Amino acid sequence: MEAQKVDAFIMANNKFFKDYQILSLREMLLAADDSKWSFMQTMQFKDPTISLIISLIGGTMGIDRFFIGDMGLGVAKLLTCGGFGIWTVVDWFLIMDATRDKNTSKLQSIL
Amino acid sequence: MTGKKLYTLSVVGCLAGYGWLAISWLHAGNGGWTACLFKRVFHLPCPACGSTRSLLCLMQGDVQGAFMLNPNGFLLALLLVLIPLWMLFDLVSGRSTYYAFFRKAEAALADKRLFVSLVILVILNWIWNICKQL
Numbered sequence: 001m002e003a004q005k006v007d008a009f010i011m012a013n014n015k016f017f018k019d020y021q022i023l024s025l026r027e028m029l030l031a032a033d034d035s036k037w038s039f040m041q042t043m044q045f046k047d048p049t050i051s052l053i054i055s056l057i058g059g060t061m062g063i064d065r066f067f068i069g070d071m072g073l074g075v076a077k078l079l080t081c082g083g084f085g086i087w088t089v090v091d092w093f094l095i096m097d098a099t100r101d102k103n104t105s106k107l108q109s110i111l
Numbered sequence: 112m113t114g115k116k117l118y119t120l121s122v123v124g125c126l127a128g129y130g131w132l133a134i135s136w137l138h139a140g141n142g143g144w145t146a147c148l149f150k151r152v153f154h155l156p157c158p159a160c161g162s163t164r165s166l167l168c169l170m171q172g173d174v175q176g177a178f179m180l181n182p183n184g185f186l187l188a189l190l191l192v193l194i195p196l197w198m199l200f201d202l203v204s205g206r207s208t209y210y211a212f213f214r215k216a217e218a219a220l221a222d223k224r225l226f227v228s229l230v231i232l233v234i235l236n237w238i239w240n241i242c243k244q245l
Contacts, residue, residue: 060149060157071220072112072213076124078233079183079190081159083124084131085146 001032009040016045016103025107032111039110045103048096055095059088064095068102114210118201121194121209128191135163136170158237159183161245166191181245182236 006029014022029040046068055064062077082088091098149157165184168177177184197209220226 060147061159069221070112071217071226072117073120075220079159079162079187080124080128081147081157081162082149084127085148086127088148 001029001034001037003030005037006030013045015048016100017107018097018100018104021100021104025104028108028111036110040107043106043110045106046099048099051095051099052092055088055091059091059095060085064091068095068099070098070102112213114207117210117213118198121198125191125195128187131163132166132170132191135167139167156237156240156243156245158233158240160240161243162187179243181240 006026009029010022010026017025051064051067054067058064059077060082062074062082065071065074065077077083077087077091080087083090145151145160147157147160149155150160159181161181162183165177165180165182166188168174168180169184169188194209197212201207201209220229
């Protein structure tokens with residue numbers, strides 16, 4: 001893929017990925033086929049800030065985990081009052097990185 | 112989620128669950144204290160409120176009382192018994208049937224019809240919790 005396209009994609013979407021993953025993602029995108037560009041353009045990523053807000057409001061019920069697609073953990077959180085309240089607080093600090101990890105996996109799955 | 116992470120989380124979760132149950136059992140009757148952040152902030156019970164009390168009722172053999180407090184307690188009791196045994200089976204047999212089941216259950220929950228039906232059940236249970244003023 002052309003470097004110009006890759007850089008434009010990264011500039012527009014860098015908040016969805018972890019800082020240290022961006023360089024390796026750039027390399028992967030450069031090595032990818034041009035036919036992937038249309039998929040990448042239409043991909044919807046989860047916003048880490050939105051997941052943090054959801055975690056602050058509905059973390060006790062696991063809504064943050066459901067939002068990022070972690071169904072199993074969402075159910076576990078829902079059934080245990082957010083892990084007796086402790087997991088809820090821990091997730092306030094972890095959920096943004098978990099969202100970025102999910103976004104990276106999603107992008108890697110189409111490459 | 113990787114298999115290793117799931118098994119680690121399950122061990123930690125089960126230990127925390129049994130620990131929590133032991134603490135609640137020892138302090139039963141001292142009442143009033145809740146770990147639920149939702150209840151503390153909004154002064155309303157969450158869908159899982161009453162689960163510990165329900166489990167304690169089950170441990171005393173009061174099945175009807177446990178159901179009336181929160182049917183969620185039955186599910187938690189089942190998971191607390193089943194998950195350690197299942198992980199032990201996987202450890203002994205060297206297979207990963209628990210992880211395979213978890214992946215299948217996650218994929219099934221991605222189906223909108225099943226997910227919406229479960230959400231409706233949870234909401235109904237929540238409304239019941241609010242009516243009971245747990």
